Amino acid sequence: YAIIGAPGDSRELSLSSLRFLRSLPARPGISPFYALPGLKQFQDGSRFMFDSPDRCCGSSLYPWSGALNSRELVTLFRLSRLIQLEKAPYRSQEEQHLLDTVIDQKKLHTWIRGQSGPIPLSNDHADGQLVELFLDGGC
Numbered sequence: 001y002a003i004i005g006a007p008g009d010s011r012e013l014s015l016s017s018l019r020f021l022r023s024l025p026a027r028p029g030i031s032p033f034y035a036l037p038g039l040k041q042f043q044d045g046s047r048f049m050f051d052s053p054d055r056c057c058g059s060s061l062y063p064w065s066g067a068l069n070s071r072e073l074v075t076l077f078r079l080s081r082l083i084q085l086e087k088a089p090y091r092s093q094e095e096q097h098l099l100d101t102v103i104d105q106k107k108l109h110t111w112i113r114g115q116s117g118p119i120p121l122s123n124d125h126a127d128g129q130l131v132e133l134f135l136d137g138g139c
Helices: 011-023 045-049 070-087 093-105 128-136
Strands: 002-004 030-032 109-114 117-122
Touching: 002 011, 002 070, 011 030, 011 070, 011 128, 030 070, 070 093, 070 128, 093 109, 093 117
Parallel strands: 002 030
Antiparallel strands: 109 117
């Protein structure tokens, strides 16, 4: 696992981390940076008195450090899941179709339930530039 969105992080560093994890013989993932009272950047506990406690969950993908925005954090998380799918020892036909669609179109997709089974649906909310940079290997 790699932590993304920590102070000093950037799109380029996060993509580099994902590429490195992709090269390893493992099914890696990422964890988003999130605030906890007492961390160096969050010594003043008064900030936590007014923010929703849900923001302190890693799953909120809240941009605590300002290094990455929520859209970038979500996109990087989804890219890490794409790596997991690529490295899966077995993929169903639907999973392979989804993976092929993402790679061919250079755009993240998700599944929706169709009458004859799952259908890939384009995720237009993802950061398309990050997806393309990751899939093209550039940055």
